[in-house]
Amino acid sequence: MVRRSNNRSLVELKELVVYAILRDSKCKECGKELWKGDLLFLEGGHPLCLSCADFDQLVYLPRGDAALTRRARKYSPLTAVVVRFSRSRGRYERHGILVSEDALERAEQECLADGEQRARRRERDELRRAENDRDLIARMSDAILGLFPDCPLEEARTIATHTARRSSGRVGRTFAGRALEESALTAAVVAAIRHRHTRYDELLMSGYSRTDARNSIRDAVDRVLESWRYPNRPG
Numbered sequence: 068m069v070r071r072s073n074n075r076s077l078v079e080l081k082e083l084v085v086y087a088i089l090r091d092s093k094c095k096e097c098g099k100e101l102w103k104g105d106l107l108f109l110e111g112g113h114p115l116c117l118s119c120a121d122f123d124q125l126v127y128l129p130r131g132d133a134a135l136t137r138r139a140r141k142y143s144p145l146t147a148v149v150v151r152f153s154r155s156r157g158r159y160e161r162h163g164i165l166v167s168e169d170a171l172e173r174a175e176q177e178c179l180a181d182g183e184q185r186a187r188r189r190e191r192d193e194l195r196r197a198e199n200d201r202d203l204i205a206r207m208s209d210a211i212l213g214l215f216p217d218c219p220l221e222e223a224r225t226i227a228t229h230t231a232r233r234s235s236g237r238v239g240r241t242f243a244g245r246a247l248e249e250s251a252l253t254a255a256v257v258a259a260i261r262h263r264h265t266r267y268d269e270l271l272m273s274g275y276s277r278t279d280a281r282n283s284i285r286d287a288v289d290r291v292l293e294s295w296r297y298p299n300r301p302g
């Protein structure tokens with residue numbers, strides 16, 4: 068839903084647009100300095116501060132809660148969409164809307180009433196996520212042991228759990244696939260070895276830069292990696 072509205076060009080929106088500016092500017096009417104990050108309205112190509120544009124009774128509602136945004140917009144007699152130019156994407160992107168305070172309050176009350184229902188849905192989502200996590204942890208442990216047969220089982224599990232937890236919430240099929248790639252698994256194992264089998268943490272605590280600390284423990288990490296990878300098995 069959000070993505071669709073993002074892709075519509077601003078011309079089509081026929082909405083009042085307020086810009087979060089990337090460069091300092093100045094209100095043409097009152098002369099107020101506008102700093103980077105401030106909101107600005109363009110009138111006939113000239114920048115106006117929100118007071119001069121008659122928007123300063125409005126409050127800013129960042130995007131992210133679709134229901135709240137929809138309701139606040141519905142109840143607000145005056146709204147403007149807040150956009151900011153994304154240099155990386157080369158286009159303006161919506162960051163939120165300006166709405167009247169009354170409208171926002173009314174919208175929040177309605178959303179609160181829905182809160183119980185949403186809490187139940189959140190529980191279901193969390194349950195499903197936990198199941199995905201467990202599945203990923205098991206697959207990841209197996210994959211680690213496949214690459215490093217002599218890595219202690221407990222350690223493989225700890226690494227997998229830590230990695231899966233850090234990625235909690237993005238355990239989609241794509242993410243799981245990437246996490247199970249050899250390079251990603253090796254990176255996770257190396258990170259764990261640094262902290263558990265070398266003086267890495269100690270070096271960081273004593274003021275080493277990350278790069279220097281990593282350089283000075285590289286051999287120690289490699290030794291552990293090799294001992295897990297090519298075990299000296301009898302026979």
Ligand SMILES: [Zn+2]
Nearest residue numbers: 094097116119
């Ligand atoms: Zn002004």
